Amino acid sequence: MIVAERKPIAELTSRLAPYRRILVVGCNTCVAVCSAGGAKEVAVTSALLRIALGREHPETRVDETCVERQCEVEMNAELAPSLGNYEVILSMACGVGVQTLAEQFNTAVVIPALNTKFMGRPEGLGEWSERCAGCGNCVLERYAGVCPITRCSKNLLNGPCGGSANGRCEVDPERLPCAWQLIYDRWVALGQLDRYLTNEPAKDWSSSLHGGPRRIQREDIR
Amino acid sequence: MKPYLVLGCDRSASRALADLCRTGYVLPDEVEYRTLPCSGSLDVLYILRAFEQGFERVLVLSCNDDACRSLDGSRRAAQRSARARTLLSEVGVNPRCVSFRQISPTMAADLCIWLDEFVQPLPAEAEPEKAE
Structure with a gap:
C-alpha cells in the first residue's frame, strides 16, 4: 500500500491562513x-x-469528509455539490488523490496535507517499511523475494557491500537488516545457494520513473 | 462554560469521587467531571474536542496498572493522553494542559489533593537558556 504521513500542523496552518472556509477531505484506502x-x-x-x-x-x-478512494474520479463525484461552499480543499490523500481532485475540480484550490512516503507494508502497530520502488521491471525472483532496490541502503544489485556486519547494515545497524544477508538466508532456506553466485548485469531503468511518466493501457478492458 | 474537564474511569475515579463527596466535598465550580466507562475508551479526539469547545485543561484519571478490568485500558489511556499532548503542542497549546493520573477507588484523599492542584494556574514555563 501507499504509506504517507501528515505534514506538521504549522505548515498546514501557514498554507491555509488566507482561507476561511476549508474542507478537509480524507481517503479511506491506503492512507487510512x-x-x-x-x-x-x-x-x-x-x-x-x-x-x-x-x-x-x-x-x-x-x-470534514472522507471518500472511499480519492484517486478515482467516480468516488470523488459526491464532493461536487458542496464544493461551492469552500475556498480550499485540504486533501488528506496521497499525491495521486491530491492530483485527482485538482484535475477533477479545476477551479478548486487543493492543498496536500500529507507527505507521500513510499509503497510498503506494516511491520507492526504504528510502523511501516518500504518494500517496492515501482521500478517497472520486477526482479524479485532473482533475489529470493527480497528487493535489493528498496531494502539495500545502497540499492546494490550485486552484493553485499563491505558495510554488512553481523547481518546488519552499516547505515543504521539498529534498524536495518542487511538486505543481502536476507537474500543469502533465503537462498539457503530454499536450497538454492548457488544462485547467490549469479552476477546480475546492469539494470535497465527505462521502465522506472527515470524513463519518464508511465502509463498502462489495457485495450481488453477499455 | 467551565474551564477544567476531568475524564475519570467509572471503575476507579468515579468511585473515589463518590467516596470523597460523601465526606461533604464539593467539586470546584470550574471543574466539569465526565465518567468514562473505561479509561481505555478514551480517544485522542475526546481531548482535542474538549479544547475545541473551550476547556483550558483536561485531567484524565485511569485505574492503576494491573487493576484495569479491560487489562490494557490504563496503558491505552496513558498513550492517548501523551498523543493528545503532542498534538496540542503542535498548535501552541501547553502540553501540561493535559494531565494523566492513575487512581484506585480507595484514593479519595489523593483525588482531593489532585483536584485542588488541577485548578491552580500552571507554573510558568522555564525560559530556554540562551546560548552565550
Whole structure:
C-alpha cells in the first residue's frame, strides 16, 4: 500500500491562513490503513486546525469528509455539490488523490496535507517499511523475494557491500537488516545457494520513473 | 462554560469521587467531571474536542496498572493522553494542559489533593537558556 504521513500542523496552518472556509477531505484506502489520512485522522487534523486557525479568525470554518478512494474520479463525484461552499480543499490523500481532485475540480484550490512516503507494508502497530520502488521491471525472483532496490541502503544489485556486519547494515545497524544477508538466508532456506553466485548485469531503468511518466493501457478492458 | 474537564474511569475515579463527596466535598465550580466507562475508551479526539469547545485543561484519571478490568485500558489511556499532548503542542497549546493520573477507588484523599492542584494556574514555563 501507499504509506504517507501528515505534514506538521504549522505548515498546514501557514498554507491555509488566507482561507476561511476549508474542507478537509480524507481517503479511506491506503492512507487510512497507515493512519495518515482516513476518517480518524481527518477528524484529528480538523480539530487541530479549528483550534489553531480559530484563535485569530474565529469565523474560520473547517468541515470534514472522507471518500472511499480519492484517486478515482467516480468516488470523488459526491464532493461536487458542496464544493461551492469552500475556498480550499485540504486533501488528506496521497499525491495521486491530491492530483485527482485538482484535475477533477479545476477551479478548486487543493492543498496536500500529507507527505507521500513510499509503497510498503506494516511491520507492526504504528510502523511501516518500504518494500517496492515501482521500478517497472520486477526482479524479485532473482533475489529470493527480497528487493535489493528498496531494502539495500545502497540499492546494490550485486552484493553485499563491505558495510554488512553481523547481518546488519552499516547505515543504521539498529534498524536495518542487511538486505543481502536476507537474500543469502533465503537462498539457503530454499536450497538454492548457488544462485547467490549469479552476477546480475546492469539494470535497465527505462521502465522506472527515470524513463519518464508511465502509463498502462489495457485495450481488453477499455 | 467551565474551564477544567476531568475524564475519570467509572471503575476507579468515579468511585473515589463518590467516596470523597460523601465526606461533604464539593467539586470546584470550574471543574466539569465526565465518567468514562473505561479509561481505555478514551480517544485522542475526546481531548482535542474538549479544547475545541473551550476547556483550558483536561485531567484524565485511569485505574492503576494491573487493576484495569479491560487489562490494557490504563496503558491505552496513558498513550492517548501523551498523543493528545503532542498534538496540542503542535498548535501552541501547553502540553501540561493535559494531565494523566492513575487512581484506585480507595484514593479519595489523593483525588482531593489532585483536584485542588488541577485548578491552580500552571507554573510558568522555564525560559530556554540562551546560548552565550
